[in-house]
Amino acid sequence: MTFDQEAVLRAYARSAEDGHTALTELDQRSGDGDFGDNLRGGLRAAVARFDEGGTSAFGALGSVFLDEVGGTSGPLLGLLFSEIARALDGSDDPVAAFADGARAGLEAIQRVGEAQVGDRTLVDALSPAVDAAPSGLAAAARAASDGARHTAELRARMGRASYVGERAVGEPDPGAVGIAMLFRSAAAVAEPDVDVPALV
Incomplete structure (x- = not known):
């Protein structure tokens, strides 16, 4: 098993391009529609930096995510990274170390934002991923995907999506995705022989 953080950054940037x-569209249902731009733009800037x-x-x-x-x-993503x-x-x-950092990032995000699992935020994907990470990054990726998918069933209790009520129900939270x-x-770099299907 190998792990190269540069490869993870570049893979993440490609996924943000593909999923933009x-x-x-997901964020237009639950927020102001800027999440795709923010994630893609942040990753482009991080690759350049x-x-x-x-x-x-x-x-x-x-x-980049903290400052720009x-x-x-x-x-919040800046804290995690x-x-x-x-x-x-x-x-x-x-x-x-990646797993340990993700756990510390989850704790930092929850200190700042106070979101819990079930609030329909990125925590719904991050928390199960952190719990599954000791079993490997592919297991963590599957847990994150399952957590993100489950947010489609939730009414938001935190963040901008909490203002739109039922309108966001039926599609996953973009931050969790x-x-x-x-x-x-990360799993694609660490465990390339294990397939984790993409959500978007």
Whole structure:
């Protein structure tokens, strides 16, 4: 098993390009429709920052999403990426470090936003992924996808989607889908022989 954070960044950026239209349409039902643009734009900027040198792949992700990406989820994703970057720095077991960083990121997001599983937010994908990560990143990716898929059944209790009520029910939360895309990208690098179907 190998794990290269640069490869994860580039895989995640490709998935955001491929899923941009679907993410935008999902967010139009539950928010202001900017999530696809924010995720794709943030990942493009992070790739560019990484290519300039002087930072790790997840360090670039963390700084870009904290400093440059707007919307409700931009800073929250920045916290997640920054915690993953911190865990990966100098680690000789990057798969375990990625999982540890994701757990720290979940804790940071919940401290700031107070969302819990069942509130129809990115936490609904991130929390089960973190719980499944000790079994491998493919297991974490499947758990994230299942969690994101389940948000289609939930009425939002947090974030912008809470203002639109039943209108968002029936389709998954875009932030949760974005988390599933991250873990699917990580799994594709760490366990390339295991297929995790894409949500979008």
